[in-house]
Amino acid sequence: MKIWKYGDNINTDMLFPGKYTYTCSTAEEVKPHLLEDLDPLFAKNVQEGDLIFAGKNFGCGSSREQPTLGLKAVGIAAVVAESFARIFYRSSINQGLLLIECPEAVHAYKKGDTVSLDVEKGVITVGSKHYSFPKLPKEILAIRDAGGLLPYTREKLKQKKKR
Amino acid sequence: MGMTFAEKILARYAHEKTVVPGQIVTVKPDHLLMHDNAAPIISKIQPELKEYGVYRKDLPVIVLDHVVPAAAEKNAAQHKQIREFVKTYKIKYFFDVGCGVCHQIVVEKGLALPGTVVLGSDSHTCSYGAVGAFSSGIDRTEAAALLLTGETWLKVPVSIKITLKGKLGRMVTAKDVILSIIGDVSASGADYASVEFHGSVSQFTVDERFTIANMGVEMGAKNAVFPVDAVTTQYLHSIGFPPSKYKPVNPDPDAAYKRELSYDLTKIGPVVAVPHGVDKVKSIKDVEGIQINQCLLGTCTNGRLSDLRIAAKILKGKHIHPNVRFLILPASRQVYLDALKEGLITTLVAAGGTLLPTGCGPCLGAHQGALAPGERCLSTSNRNFKGRMGCNEAEIYLASPATVAVSAIKGKITDPRKGVQI
Numbered sequence: 001m002k003i004w005k006y007g008d009n010i011n012t013d014m015l016f017p018g019k020y021t022y023t024c025s026t027a028e029e030v031k032p033h034l035l036e037d038l039d040p041l042f043a044k045n046v047q048e049g050d051l052i053f054a055g056k057n058f059g060c061g062s063s064r065e066q067p068t069l070g071l072k073a074v075g076i077a078a079v080v081a082e083s084f085a086r087i088f089y090r091s092s093i094n095q096g097l098l099l100i101e102c103p104e105a106v107h108a109y110k111k112g113d114t115v116s117l118d119v120e121k122g123v124i125t126v127g128s129k130h131y132s133f134p135k136l137p138k139e140i141l142a143i144r145d146a147g148g149l150l151p152y153t154r155e156k157l158k159q160k161k162k163r
Numbered sequence: 164m165g166m167t168f169a170e171k172i173l174a175r176y177a178h179e180k181t182v183v184p185g186q187i188v189t190v191k192p193d194h195l196l197m198h199d200n201a202a203p204i205i206s207k208i209q210p211e212l213k214e215y216g217v218y219r220k221d222l223p224v225i226v227l228d229h230v231v232p233a234a235a236e237k238n239a240a241q242h243k244q245i246r247e248f249v250k251t252y253k254i255k256y257f258f259d260v261g262c263g264v265c266h267q268i269v270v271e272k273g274l275a276l277p278g279t280v281v282l283g284s285d286s287h288t289c290s291y292g293a294v295g296a297f298s299s300g301i302d303r304t305e306a307a308a309l310l311l312t313g314e315t316w317l318k319v320p321v322s323i324k325i326t327l328k329g330k331l332g333r334m335v336t337a338k339d340v341i342l343s344i345i346g347d348v349s350a351s352g353a354d355y356a357s358v359e360f361h362g363s364v365s366q367f368t369v370d371e372r373f374t375i376a377n378m379g380v381e382m383g384a385k386n387a388v389f390p391v392d393a394v395t396t397q398y399l400h401s402i403g404f405p406p407s408k409y410k411p412v413n414p415d416p417d418a419a420y421k422r423e424l425s426y427d428l429t430k431i432g433p434v435v436a437v438p439h440g441v442d443k444v445k446s447i448k449d450v451e452g453i454q455i456n457q458c459l460l461g462t463c464t465n466g467r468l469s470d471l472r473i474a475a476k477i478l479k480g481k482h483i484h485p486n487v488r489f490l491i492l493p494a495s496r497q498v499y500l501d502a503l504k505e506g507l508i509t510t511l512v513a514a515g516g517t518l519l520p521t522g523c524g525p526c527l528g529a530h531q532g533a534l535a536p537g538e539r540c541l542s543t544s545n546r547n548f549k550g551r552m553g554c555n556e557a558e559i560y561l562a563s564p565a566t567v568a569v570s571a572i573k574g575k576i577t578d579p580r581k582g583v584q585i
Contacts, residue, residue, distance in 0.1 A: 009350045009440060013548040017555075018527035022230050023237050025203040037550040057351035058384060061548060063286045064301045065203075086355050086385055087286055091302035107487065139187045139316055150207060153308040157215055 001077070003115060004042060006054040009163050011061035012088065014038035015071075021064060027073035030066045034074065044112030051117075055081065059088025068095040078117060080124065082106050093140055094149035100124060103130040165415025167322035168388050172297045172412045184321040184421075191314045194256075195222050196283025198265045199229040200303055202241035204284065205248050207307045218313030224256040224274050224283075224407045225249065226265035230530040231522040232491065233260075263495025263521045266463040268291040270373065273404045273493055277391040277411035284308065287463050287545065289379045292388030293372035295341045295411050296394055297357075299386045320385045321421035322414075323353055326362035329429040334579040336473070337371035338372035338465060338543065338563035341378045342434045344426065346444025354383035356421065357412055364389055369398040377464050378545050381441040390409050390414075433579055435541075438562040439549040447566065447578045453484070455560070457540040458571040460511075461519070462526045465543035465564050468501050474568035475507040477579070483515035484574030490532050492519045515573075516583030528553035541570050545576055 014037050015149045016030065024030050036040040057082040059067065068091040078098040089094045098119065100127070109115070113127040120130065124131050136144065146152035165175065168552050170182050177188035197204055201223075217223065225245060232325040233239035256571065258268050258322055266287055275281045276289035281298040282288065282307035291298035301315070301408030302478065315538025319583050324476040325344065345352075360372075367375070372389045389395070391411035392481075399409070433447040460466070460474050471493065483489045491511050493499035499521055511517060519525075525532025535541055540552055540559050547559035562570070565579040 007496060009442075011548045013546070015315050017550050019529055019533075019550075019553045021240065021527065022199055023235075037555040038510070057354060060350055060383065061286065061546060063284055063300045063302050068302070077178055083351060083354055084410065085302045085351070085383055087302060087380075090305060094302060094304040094308075133212075136319075137187050149308050151306050153311060157311060161215075 002047065002050045002117070003109070004039070004046070004050060004052045005109070006038065006052065007057035009057045009060055010038065010054055012059060012064040012067055013061055013122070015059065015067035017104055018062065021066065024066060027069055029148040030070040031074055034067070036068045046074045046076070049077050051077055051115060053081070053106055054079065055106065058084050060085035063087045063115055068092045068097050072097040081106055093143055094145060096148040100133050102131050104134045109144045164419060164514055166415035166416040167357060167418040167420065168359050168412060169322055169386065170418070171299065171414065172278065172280065172320050174410065181303055182319045184319050186315050186319045188319060189314055190317055192282045192448070193279040194224050194269070194281045195287060195306060196224050196226070196265055196269060196281060196288055198226050198285060199238070199241060200284055201225045201245045201248070204303045204307045204310070207304065211311055215311055217254070217310055219569045220253050221255040221501065222313060223254055223310060224269060225254060225256040226262060227260050228264045228522040229527070231260040231520055234530050234534040242376065252380055252434045255333065256493055261496060261521060262355050263498070264466065266377065267466070267498070270294060270498055271402065273399065273402055273466060274455040276399065276409040277405060278393060278409055282315065286380045287377050289386050290377040290463060291370055291378065291481060292376040294390035294399065296393040297386050297388070300380060303525055314460055318356055319499060319529060320357040322357045322359055322418070323359055324359050324420040324423045324424040326423070327360060327428055328362050328425060329427050330363065330366055331428045333564050336563040336565055337352055337433060337434055338433055339434050340426070340428065341375045342561065343431050344445050345382045345442050346376065346434065346436070349422070350382060350440060350442040352382045353379065356384055356559060357381070358384040358387040360387070360389050361394070365392060365394055368469060368523050369393070369498060370467045374464055378441070381545060386411070403489065424426045433563060433566050435566065435576060438545055438547055438558040438560065439562070441561065442544060447576070449538050450560070453540045453560070453576045454539065455570060455575060456486065456538040457532065457534060458487055458489045459532065459540060459542035459569050460490070460545060460564055460567055461494065461523055462523065462544040463494065464545045466492055466494030466498065468498050470564040471502045471507045471511065472505070474564050475510040477565065478514035479510050479573065481572050482508060483571040486574045487571050489516040489571045490519055490525060492524045493521050494523055504585050525552050527551065539566050541576060543567050
């Protein structure tokens, strides 16, 4: 598992360039351009189970779904950041991409540290130290547990029709 | 204890007496905005649309503006798919190529009114706080779900109160105000928060409030809102919406804010956001003389009549510098027609400007006006991120229409207060 470490204010243009937004929509179209203007090595070398560590305001800028769709598709286990921009945060819930807001863990991380995650307990371990992160509210967990917003919505519509 | 704007309006829409920050509420927005991205949105839910239809045919507002007219077959096919969807589901509010930038259209057509809630699959949906609406950006998947169910969850945000005091000086504009605030609070300074503007706001027209609210998202805000006052009601009356058509929500005087900030407008001068962050804001004197290759006047931030007026006033009888390309995008067909009537377009084109179709154009690097490596653009748009105008080795500087127009003449970043005599 590799940790990809980035700084503050990583915007959605860095995560996926605007010039491709109307020509690439599916995960397969998106994957080769992920983080293209931030880190050209990312798309080539990212592997399932990798983590992203970042500073404040990760995902700021345009409402752009390709980053959350793409990061989920390449198997990013979680993005751990000091804070997230809100549209990106919502989009991650909708796609089922795990975000962890935990400034302490980000500050503690040094290159070479091993990192492990216990999502159910809400604990991230960096080196030998454990940091807890808040659980999502139940309304939001229901979306995640359904596998994202679209499966959640389909189920909701089905239930409504039955009634 | 009183309630903030966000608390009041979300309580109204959640059918609760009170709500508190952090509470999750379910709301049914009045409108759902989509643009060219309506194509990928509807593609996600084809079987569901067939089975359940659209929640309300007057819920979506679809405006084609991001890549217009189509740059390539793929865009054209998306636009065609959207037109077919509009026809099949009898969507009431559809604005085809050439009508304008989506946010301008929403306000101009009275689709965001005081006390209403509008969500949109575009980050600058926060603009409608200019007329006292609660408006916020969401992603494509959420827009798809909303099309089917008409409802979504929102977390009640904390609120930040920004009080503006005093009067702006000559050639200093609303754009300088919002850039100065973002430079002060940082790109994450209002993350998850509702931002309210208070104080000497009556000096700002709806156009100017639009510029300020539009950039709320650049400091992370969920929404950004102005009080509904005589300026708002007069504007709305002028576009056919008398006060009987809406129920404004204004914050209580004793509402609780997470943070209160105050700015003395007499101390704000022209500023420029330098690459590659909107919060990297510098006084004009620190960037004067930087050579530029392209100037951009337009977008949802600064493509309105008052923006074209100030640029035309500066450029009248003058010519842009030979090293500069000056691109102009009126924010809507109405703005374009009004500008034609006033002779502004003649002035701007005679000065060497290139008129682009009403739309988003070069702002996001998806259509026209792309930059080459090593080039610099001075733009009235809202983002100067690396790669934003199609090239990651180019630089974008953000400024007011006055600063952009003066700088276009000089070929370098210039203080609008001393650049020309008008």
